[in-house]
Amino acid sequence: MRASVVTIEPNGHFCSECAVRGLAVCSSLDPAELREFEHLGRRVHFATGETVFSEEDITTSFYNLLEGVMRLYKLLPDGRRQIVGFALPGDFLGMNISGRHNFSADAIGAVTACQFAKAPFGRFIEDRPHLLRRINELAIRELSQARDHMVLLGRRSADEKVATFLLGWRERLFSLKGSSNTVPLPMSRQDIADYLGLTIETVSRTFTKLERHGAIAIVHGGISLRDPARIEALAAA
Amino acid sequence: MRASVVTIEPNGHFCSECAVRGLAVCSSLDPAELREFEHLGRRVHFATGETVFSEEDITTSFYNLLEGVMRLYKLLPDGRRQIVGFALPGDFLGMNISGRHNFSADAIGAVTACQFAKAPFGRFIEDRPHLLRRINELAIRELSQARDHMVLLGRRSADEKVATFLLGWRERLFSLKGSSNTVPLPMSRQDIADYLGLTIETVSRTFTKLERHGAIAIVHGGISLRDPARIEALAAA
């Protein structure tokens, strides 16, 4: 799956055929702009566990996630970690005002992204307010998600956290791959714990408890919702 | 303190003389634009405890906070509350993509704000990309603060939460009113608890403990930092 196809595009690909066209920042561009945009980004790959950028790194690039899942996190000096989000295809990463990334990002499984050098991308936006509007829209949506997550971290019990996570993750995958009662979980228990502000043991015990009560089944690589209404009741509480 | 001064401005005031000019969204406007902008907003007042807007309300206005402090919060169905932030002069409130507010806001003490009707404000932005860029900048800054707060809520102890809060609040007031080791706290203990994901009792006990250890003094209407280095050590941990 290395870059291999030779085309006239520096990207090696056409934006017009892109899987996340319609979801991502580029949904705001018309066909003519899109052809120009194609020359701005290049397709990059990251292997499982590879770090795309680290907190405090000077921002040199922005990324548009095309395939795979990434974990976005912050570390405390003593190593405690808080995952501030998981990125999925269509997500746009790297915006900040300090010139430095304010969180770290690494690949969970193989990842493909569209990489843009900061300066030319900035220039491209300059005279395209609709692209800026699109970026603003994505930022505002993320802000809303961040506030929801604060409520979860500050005010919900372990059971509620886990139930809310399962439904939220299913919902996000739904808009990409369609509905299913089986929720694939590509991230580890440690990742889930660090996202929910819990320990790995509590996450594991909560899954086990929900399974004993017949609400879910723990399947290979994910969770199957056996009694979605029950999980929804827990998440709503 | 009701609206009283009569001038030719619908606002009753001049943006060019505004206290938050330079801090707020309007910092991106040139003098000519500013005069036009003046006709867009009107000055509104809110009394202590008054609600400016509620979560799920349809967004009809945006607000630029001029004076006072507001609490921004979300409620769970059973009444648990998470304060997602405190707003200070210069903060811009009401942006969302759903057309509904995604949190509630009410006044802590008397508040003055500049209110903009959604539609005309949207039209004003339309052909002024620099204003859009400014709004985007504010959103991205807030997003960064939101992520920092997630770390606090998910991964820090009560002591660390309280210490981090005191320093962060002092820092925000610093950019408005200059430095001081006495940190005014206009919000109640309940507000602080709901901001930090703690109970009122834990906040109170933590203040008392810090005071016993000589790190702070609990003064009327706020906290005096007696040993800032100690508080900083706690917050850094």
Added chain:
DNA sequence: TGTCAAATTTGATCTGAGTCAATCGACTTT
């Protein structure tokens, strides 16, 4: 198929923060 190493689950115990219940002040109101 067997051997590690890592991830996950499970169990026993501990503890930080929550809960419940009085006080204690600081302001109002009378």
Added chain:
DNA sequence: AAAGTCGATTGACTCAGATCAAATTTGACA
């Protein structure tokens, strides 16, 4: 100045989730 109110503090006790410590399962690879 007495009474009432509301927020803040303090104390006693509890408990949800953390910590510590094994098992157990899973996956990679020889």
